[in-house]
Amino acid sequence: MSGPLKLKRESDPVNDPDPEIGTAEKPKKVVALNLDNGSLISHMPNFISYKESWQYFDYLDKNIPWTRPTIRVFARSHVQPRDTCYIASPGLPQLGYSGYKPHAYSWDEFPPLKDILDLIHKAIPGSSFNSLLLNRYKGGNDYVGWHADDEKLYGPTPQIASVSFGCERDFLLKKKPNRNSQDEMTSRNESEPPRKRSKKVNNVDQHSFLLKHGSLLVMSGYTQRDWVHSVPKRVKAESVRINLTFRKIL
Numbered sequence: 001m002s003g004p005l006k007l008k009r010e011s012d013p014v015n016d017p018d019p020e021i022g023t024a025e026k027p028k029k030v031v032a033l034n035l036d037n038g039s040l041i042s043h044m045p046n047f048i049s050y051k052e053s054w055q056y057f058d059y060l061d062k063n064i065p066w067t068r069p070t071i072r073v074f075a076r077s078h079v080q081p082r083d084t085c086y087i088a089s090p091g092l093p094q095l096g097y098s099g100y101k102p103h104a105y106s107w108d109e110f111p112p113l114k115d116i117l118d119l120i121h122k123a124i125p126g127s128s129f130n131s132l133l134l135n136r137y138k139g140g141n142d143y144v145g146w147h148a149d150d151e152k153l154y155g156p157t158p159q160i161a162s163v164s165f166g167c168e169r170d171f172l173l174k175k176k177p178n179r180n181s182q183d184e185m186t187s188r189n190e191s192e193p194p195r196k197r198s199k200k201v202n203n204v205d206q207h208s209f210l211l212k213h214g215s216l217l218v219m220s221g222y223t224q225r226d227w228v229h230s231v232p233k234r235v236k237a238e239s240v241r242i243n244l245t246f247r248k249i250l
């Protein structure tokens with residue numbers, strides 16, 4: 001299990017800085033959310049400066065070999081509702097989800113990704129990510145359905161570091177109903193998100209983060225075992241968002 005999560009800041013937080021004009025010297029605010037039973041979320045809204053984040057966005061938008069694969073969910077085929085790409089260090093076991101096994105590109109082909117990886121390793125002491133799943137949401141109709149990144153190859157307490165560029169989108173977390181009824185929640189639901197379930201959801205059982213341009217969100221501990229997350233459709237989100245989730249295959 002990864003140790004207690006402590007994101008390093010460049011200086012102590014003072015006033016909440018203007019999100020529109022990022023600078024490298026800006027103090028880094030960190031919000032830590034301790035979910036129950038050892039699930040942890042840390043959020044650093046200004047992880048990478050505004051200007052640098054647009055440079056990364058433009059590079060990734062143009063240079064990543066994006067694909068929109070067909071995946072299988074609940075025994076039905078769907079086109080994944082967002083573009084994707086996968087990077088992994090050599091010699092790791094093959095990632096597979098929803099019947100899809102992405103080709104693993106090398107970090108060496110995309111030097112800016114190595115720079116972001118370095119920034120993340122510096123921000124999260126003790127981390128050593130070796131793979132990366134990239135997503136590109138072309139507009140508000142693109143989304144990721146409720147799922148947990150609980151594939152066995154990440155181990156029982158995966159730490160996942162998520163960096164976002166471009167259009168701001170909501171990132172939702174919801175507690176899994178209970179340990180015996182996880183089946184319908186744990187596979188990536190890429191079909192329309194289910195309509196409201198009849199069971200009432202407690203306020204402490206769901207959380208929402210607005211993931212801004214240049215932000216970092218880290219999920220640790222038992223978050224993947226006990227919670228599901230999603231980035232739902234948003235009609236008003238018209239522009240492109242690129243998200244990077246760094247993971248460690250054990």
Ligand SMILES: O=C(O)CCC(=O)C(=O)O
Binds near residue numbers: 149231243245
């Ligand atoms: O786009 C995001 O913020 C989340 C993506 C995600 O959950 C995933 O790729 O597993």
Ligand SMILES: [Fe+2]
Binds near residue numbers: 229
């Ligand atoms: Fe995920």
